[in-house]
Amino acid sequence: MDVAWTMHTGFGSWNPALWLAALLIALVVALAIRALGRKDYRKNSAQTKPFISGNEEPAHGGGHIPASNLYWGFLESMKAYYERLVPLHTGMLGDYLVWFLGVLAAVLVIGLVI
């Protein structure tokens, strides 16, 4: 088969037939792997529940993990930095311009001195 045939379909590598075939192959592989698993589990028992370090599974909707959890460690390790930086973010354009002009002046002075 000409490897470039898909280029003539107008879809390029996004040819839906190719993607459908790939998905079907992935599905067959996934089902084959699943079929290798154990079948002697007792249904509707703890044996089919997910393992959460021995904790009970929370009810659906009962668990809430805010996005801030993902970078909690980052914020915690740089707490001293953020404690100073966050209050400076007033959201007022005038404050930011003052900071900009101040830093610019400092850079110019340093540049002139050096």
Next chain:
Amino acid sequence: MRLSQTLGKSLWTFLFNSGSCNGCEIEMVAAVTPRYDVERFGLKLVGSPRHADLLLITGPVTRKMAPRLKLVYEQMPDPKIVVCVGVCGISGGTFYDSYNLAGPVDQIIPVDVYVPGCPPRPEAIIHGVVTALAKLEQAEKVS
């Protein structure tokens, strides 16, 4: 490698610390690392009780850990073996009269083999596991 006809595969082990001082864990690490290397027989530690055939328990079972130990035991597929490692799990050990104890282990879940010691040597732990395996096979033959 098949250690057991009953299990039909390698013996996968889940380690549960129910409040141990970690002394028993150190001996277990000695058992699985090159000095004793039980992994060469297929006995390896796994991260989920749902994959495990053997439950190795250390510690006297604190109140917080009791419901978790019960759930972990229930989550293991059948047939399963429970080995209680260390004197704390057998009798409470030095914590026997603690206000915070729900154990010892056999008051929470059934135990197949007890391995005494504080902590038990790796040889004793390995012997306990082999004894539990033999007990399981015997029970299967009888049934």
